[in-house]
Amino acid sequence: MKSDQKKVLVVDDEVSICEILAQFLNKKGYEVFTAASGEEALDILSASPVDLVVTDIKMPGISGVDLLKYIKENQQSVPVLITTGFPTLDTAIEALKLGAYDYLTKPFHLEEIGEKVKRAMINKQLEEENLLFSKLVSLHEVTKILASTLEISELNTKFLDYSIRMAKADCGALLFSDASNKLVISEAAGQYHEKSYWMGQPFVAASKWVARQQEPLVLESGMESLPVGLIPIPSDLQSFISFPLKTPSRNIGVLNLARVAGRDPFSNLDLEIINVLASQASISIENVRLYQNIRDNYLKTIRAFALAVEAKDEYTHGHSENVMKYTVVLAKTLGLAEAELELVKYAGLLHDIGKIGISESILNKAGRLTPEEFEEIKKHPELGVRIISDVPFLKALVPLVLHHHEYYCGGGYPTGIAGEQIPFGARILSVSDAYEAMTSDRPYRKSLPQEVAFSILEKEKGRQFDPRIVDSFLEIMRPNGK
Numbered sequence: 001m002k003s004d005q006k007k008v009l010v011v012d013d014e015v016s017i018c019e020i021l022a023q024f025l026n027k028k029g030y031e032v033f034t035a036a037s038g039e040e041a042l043d044i045l046s047a048s049p050v051d052l053v054v055t056d057i058k059m060p061g062i063s064g065v066d067l068l069k070y071i072k073e074n075q076q077s078v079p080v081l082i083t084t085g086f087p088t089l090d091t092a093i094e095a096l097k098l099g100a101y102d103y104l105t106k107p108f109h110l111e112e113i114g115e116k117v118k119r120a121m122i123n124k125q126l127e128e129e130n131l132l133f134s135k136l137v138s139l140h141e142v143t144k145i146l147a148s149t150l151e152i153s154e155l156n157t158k159f160l161d162y163s164i165r166m167a168k169a170d171c172g173a174l175l176f177s178d179a180s181n182k183l184v185i186s187e188a189a190g191q192y193h194e195k196s197y198w199m200g201q202p203f204v205a206a207s208k209w210v211a212r213q214q215e216p217l218v219l220e221s222g223m224e225s226l227p228v229g230l231i232p233i234p235s236d237l238q239s240f241i242s243f244p245l246k247t248p249s250r251n252i253g254v255l256n257l258a259r260v261a262g263r264d265p266f267s268n269l270d271l272e273i274i275n276v277l278a279s280q281a282s283i284s285i286e287n288v289r290l291y292q293n294i295r296d297n298y299l300k301t302i303r304a305f306a307l308a309v310e311a312k313d314e315y316t317h318g319h320s321e322n323v324m325k326y327t328v329v330l331a332k333t334l335g336l337a338e339a340e341l342e343l344v345k346y347a348g349l350l351h352d353i354g355k356i357g358i359s360e361s362i363l364n365k366a367g368r369l370t371p372e373e374f375e376e377i378k379k380h381p382e383l384g385v386r387i388i389s390d391v392p393f394l395k396a397l398v399p400l401v402l403h404h405h406e407y408y409c410g411g412g413y414p415t416g417i418a419g420e421q422i423p424f425g426a427r428i429l430s431v432s433d434a435y436e437a438m439t440s441d442r443p444y445r446k447s448l449p450q451e452v453a454f455s456i457l458e459k460e461k462g463r464q465f466d467p468r469i470v471d472s473f474l475e476i477m478r479p480n481g482k
């Protein structure tokens with residue numbers, strides 16, 4: 001038997017018809033199974049999938065229509081050809097409505113049967129190719145989405161959801177290797193979304209096996225021989241698949257998916273699609289981890305810069321961290337996109353970096369500043385820009401550092417620009433910076449009470465500060481809003 005030989009199941013309670021059809025289709029190159037009843041046909045179908053069913057419509061017990069219904073519910077892609085005598089023509093038409101591919105009236109010519117079987121097979125193949133094509137298109141879309149997701153937890157959630165959807169699974173879990181190479185469940189979703197479910201012995205054993213062997217695993221309900229070390233899947237599941245998640249340099253974890261009892265097993269196409277998705281997603285996950293690592297280091301560097309400023313200016317200890325915190329809360333409330341939020345966050349830490357170039361005697365002066373000294377202080381945004389503009393990963397912060405002392409109505413420093421001309425992030429920084437400065441001790445005065453700071457912000461709405469930003473800030477900071 002050739003492995004690509006198409007399989008046909010012929011069902012008829014008249015044994016002679018079964019035999020004639022079997023002989024004829026066999027000669028045409030098909031592998032043929034015969035069943036003398038609907039019951040026998042169901043047994044054959046549940047033991048091994050076929051490519052086409054030719055069934056008599058009228059049989060004692062399970063009829064051809066019952067068989068058709070079963071196939072449409074469980075093995076949708078298998079075409080069904082109905083054979084019928086003239087008296088049951090109405091039933092045949094009914095069968096077409098239920099999804100039968102075509103019907104033949106008895107007595108039929110064998111050549112006619114041969115032609116219809118051939119056409120049904122071609123049609124089925126076209127449908128499968130269409131299905132494969134649409135799956136490949138969605139796979140391409142999904143891998144693009146995953147590759148553009150920069151938050152690791154969001155990426156994990158999307159990856160698992162898409163895997164469940166694309167494999168038509170009922171549930172799944174995502175496991176990653178920790179520092180000591182132990183697999184830890186990161187996500188679980190679908191019908192069994194409790195992590196505890198996936199901690200069951202069969203899944204733990206299967207996940208370990210896949211991580212060790214680095215190859216996909218398929219387990220079906222009632223499987224008799226299992227690879228060494230594996231445990232049968234629980235009876236509430238029909239089918240379980242597990243894939244290794246690996247990058248070219250290392251293994252990062254395992255993806256588990258399952259279909260509940262009563263569903264079909266996963267098809268080879270499902271397995272192939274998820275295999276590709278898993279390997280693409282592994283690379284995206286690794287990239288995001290590397291990216292986050294870089295971001296963490298970036299933040300550490302910026303913190304070190306901010307601390308260097310604070311070391312010079314004894315009164316501003318913790319100022320930058322606080323400005324950053326207020327800025328982040330404000331930016332989130334104002335609906336800034338992730339990338340912009342990141343910028344204002346770092347700018348919150350780094351806005352006063354230019355003070356490194358200002359004399360300590362001015363920064364720490366206890367009394368009021370002379371006009372000349374104030375002119376010196378006013379240089380810090382531009383000095384800051386000179387420091388960061390040559391550092392590739394800090395360049396994007398330049399507009400925020402430069403304009404954090406501009407006034408909404410114009411006339412601030414260093415450029416005097418106004419309103420919308422001032423970058424939105426710089427307007428946010430201006431509010432959080434001013435509030436932080438007012439509510440902490442300065443060389444020339446003690447900290448102001450919160451309520452006084454609030455009323456100054458209120459008074460400066462539309463003058464020094466963007467009114468919308470002040471309103472949001474007060475709403476966040478005041479226990480009862482206004």
Ligand SMILES: [Fe+2]
Pocket residue numbers: 351352380404405
């Ligand atoms: Fe400043």
